[in-house]
Amino acid sequence: MLQIEHVSKQYTRKRLALNNLSLHLDAGIWGLIGPNGAGKTTLLRILATQLIPSQGRILWREKDIFNHPYALRQELGYLPQDFGGYSHLTAYEFVQIIGELKGLHGQKLKKQIEELLEIVHLSADAHQRLKSFSGGMLRRVGIAQMLLGDPHLLLLDEPTVGLDPKERVLFRELISSLAEERIVLISSHIISDIEAMATNVIVLNKGQLCWNDTTLALQAHASNSIWAISIDTQGFEKLRTQYQISTVVRRQQQVEARLVASHQPHHLAVPVEPSLEEAYLYLLHEEG
Numbered sequence: 001m002l003q004i005e006h007v008s009k010q011y012t013r014k015r016l017a018l019n020n021l022s023l024h025l026d027a028g029i030w031g032l033i034g035p036n037g038a039g040k041t042t043l044l045r046i047l048a049t050q051l052i053p054s055q056g057r058i059l060w061r062e063k064d065i066f067n068h069p070y071a072l073r074q075e076l077g078y079l080p081q082d083f084g085g086y087s088h089l090t091a092y093e094f095v096q097i098i099g100e101l102k103g104l105h106g107q108k109l110k111k112q113i114e115e116l117l118e119i120v121h122l123s124a125d126a127h128q129r130l131k132s133f134s135g136g137m138l139r140r141v142g143i144a145q146m147l148l149g150d151p152h153l154l155l156l157d158e159p160t161v162g163l164d165p166k167e168r169v170l171f172r173e174l175i176s177s178l179a180e181e182r183i184v185l186i187s188s189h190i191i192s193d194i195e196a197m198a199t200n201v202i203v204l205n206k207g208q209l210c211w212n213d214t215t216l217a218l219q220a221h222a223s224n225s226i227w228a229i230s231i232d233t234q235g236f237e238k239l240r241t242q243y244q245i246s247t248v249v250r251r252q253q254q255v256e257a258r259l260v261a262s263h264q265p266h267h268l269a270v271p272v273e274p275s276l277e278e279a280y281l282y283l284l285h286e287e288g
């Protein structure tokens, strides 16, 4: 459905924000992860037709998205990192404006707004101004506007920032229920959210693609590279200067830790199944 072919983006002369990126995305939930500055937001903004790449082309249903932006925009739901500037509007008015921009109107639009505000648990606050909303409530308004018009391409930039644990669980359930026949591309630093929702994962580093496969394949790639150890404080301090630590629990004089290493780091260390976060740390470790 979505083909990204040799896409590069250069903002300044210094370096490429995206470097010759090629990807083919079909229906499903895709996690987009990578360190700060890897190019995730740049990629999402290009896919949302907000930014033009310096090189390469992108096809949506085999049509170039920059020659035919409306073909894509009609099927697009985009949740940017923030949508400031609308704080004087109520939640209902904000979603209504976005609906009108998407070409919806009348009873059809009214019904959709009511249904979507209900789905994101904001019906009771529909006529409150956005400036009185918490970070989590604003995120939920963003989700409601994203879903207007039943889009087939959903782009979400850091969607769970500001959500409390209960809202995060609701959000994961909502996104998982949307997956069929849609491409859902979620950029996040919260790898446990990606692990809970996505079946595929794209890893960017310094503008380059360094992984594009299932989450399970990434975890399998890191098997035999994640180790658990229970060791005294002194031994742990020595290990920590040599290896990337993924988790640490201190219990009086003893430390329980998990770490990334391509060989057994200590005779007390035992191999364990990697979490997605640990598999990602291992991939970055391989990338140097």
Ligand SMILES: Nc1ncnc2c1ncn2[C@@H]1O[C@H](COP(=O)(O)OP(=O)(O)OP(=O)(O)O)[C@@H](O)[C@H]1O
Pocket (backbone or CB within 6 Å): 011, 012, 016, 017, 034, 035, 036, 037, 038, 039, 040, 041, 042, 043
């Ligand atoms: N408008 C801009 N002008 C110049 N450079 C930019 C601009 N936007 C982004 N960049 C640079 O492009 C690179 C990629 O930035 P981008 O925001 O896409 O990364 P990211 O992976 O989303 O980062 P983060 O995880 O911190 O949000 C970075 O080096 C950034 O400094």
